[in-house]
Amino acid sequence: MNRALALAALALTVVAGVGAVAEKRSGYLDAGPQTRAMQDDDTANPAFLWVQRGETMWGERPAGADGRSCQDCHGDAAQAMRGVAARQPAWDAATARLMNLEQRIDRCREERQGQPRLPPESEGRLALAAFVGLQSRGLPMSVAVDGPAAAGHAWGKALFETRFGQLDLSCADCHDRQAGQRLAGNVIPQGHPNGYPIYRLEWQGMGSLSRRLRNCMTGIRAEPFAPGSPDALALELYLAGRARGLAVETPAVRP
Amino acid sequence: MLLSAPMPRAAAAEPVVPFRAAGDGIPAPLAGLAGDPARGRRIVADRQVGTCLLCHSGPIPEERFQGTIGPDLAGVGSRLTAAQIRLRIVDPRRLNPETIMPAYHSIAGRSRVGAAWQGRPILDAQQVEDAVAFLATLRDPS
Numbered sequence: 001m002n003r004a005l006a007l008a009a010l011a012l013t014v015v016a017g018v019g020a021v022a023e024k025r026s027g028y029l030d031a032g033p034q035t036r037a038m039q040d041d042d043t044a045n046p047a048f049l050w051v052q053r054g055e056t057m058w059g060e061r062p063a064g065a066d067g068r069s070c071q072d073c074h075g076d077a078a079q080a081m082r083g084v085a086a087r088q089p090a091w092d093a094a095t096a097r098l099m100n101l102e103q104r105i106d107r108c109r110e111e112r113q114g115q116p117r118l119p120p121e122s123e124g125r126l127a128l129a130a131f132v133g134l135q136s137r138g139l140p141m142s143v144a145v146d147g148p149a150a151a152g153h154a155w156g157k158a159l160f161e162t163r164f165g166q167l168d169l170s171c172a173d174c175h176d177r178q179a180g181q182r183l184a185g186n187v188i189p190q191g192h193p194n195g196y197p198i199y200r201l202e203w204q205g206m207g208s209l210s211r212r213l214r215n216c217m218t219g220i221r222a223e224p225f226a227p228g229s230p231d232a233l234a235l236e237l238y239l240a241g242r243a244r245g246l247a248v249e250t251p252a253v254r255p
Numbered sequence: 256m257l258l259s260a261p262m263p264r265a266a267a268a269e270p271v272v273p274f275r276a277a278g279d280g281i282p283a284p285l286a287g288l289a290g291d292p293a294r295g296r297r298i299v300a301d302r303q304v305g306t307c308l309l310c311h312s313g314p315i316p317e318e319r320f321q322g323t324i325g326p327d328l329a330g331v332g333s334r335l336t337a338a339q340i341r342l343r344i345v346d347p348r349r350l351n352p353e354t355i356m357p358a359y360h361s362i363a364g365r366s367r368v369g370a371a372w373q374g375r376p377i378l379d380a381q382q383v384e385d386a387v388a389f390l391a392t393l394r395d396p397s
Contacts, residue, residue: 069289070272098281108327139276149310154394162366163365163366164365164366164367164368165365165367165368165369165372166365166368166369166372166377167306167377168357168358168364169355173355177355178324178355181322181324182320182321182322182323182324183309183321183322184302184308184309184320184321184322185312185320186317186320217367219368221367221368221369221371221372222367222368222369223367223369223370
């Protein structure tokens, strides 16, 4: 499984129009051997504490006469949720906007379970997202960037290429043009979102893609995009499209 | 547009001092200030102040983690004059509009700057002069 994951992570892609062959490379390959070993072994990967909690939450009925669990509506997560995370964020026709996995979980909680949303970066929210994400592990990232998602995708690309902050750097400056170089001690990865939520050693905890992007934005002394905002969703969609074909690694471990 | 925003009272002094470039350098020290190489070394080494070692390496052995994005700063004082170093720190976009190196003494053309850093250049005029004075001491051993 681990070897297969690493091989899938090395999927080659041809950069359209340029003719150059660029290797799409998961951040897994830029992490040190100890970090990779933690991710490779589910019993050593601290994120599995969250996965276990998420599995419990999947089966929990909210209080009340007809309170239904995730399981009651969806059934076995291994089947019902397989591939779901690989396609997020996706256009939601009902609300005519892009939604990511966490927002879909919010909607089920509010509309189908009559429960409040889980707060951003809360343990429960990360646990459910990690458990649902795990069901896509090993599948290729396969987000739709055409049709109704096309406008958000184009906007996300523009944001990725715009310089922000007092240090005046764009995502593309680091993740397209300087990937593989060292920024002080850290190897700059290509910046793919294929392992989220992740356990990050520097955080000594679990965090969402929003938290990772907030770190990059404050690193360049920029005002982060509000989590769940149209800008944030557009950027997440562009990142997911850029990572197409890479294997989902959720829950990944990063330095 | 950033420049026309009213400055808070505490930062009433002009955050960016005017300068005159000649060729590929700025011959006169900013605001006529004298730089101090020892202070400059601390500025260049500090990840939160100069941030230089995020991208560059340099002869600052106590800082273990150095970057590989820009050229090694060792010997830069032999390759470049103080005037040339000054322009490369103040606003390297004047030499290469695409450069990834930030303009350290400019606030022009920035967007979404975080509240704590708005209207302020990365380094003030004195800090720029200190960094220039330090880099000018980095001579090739030969």
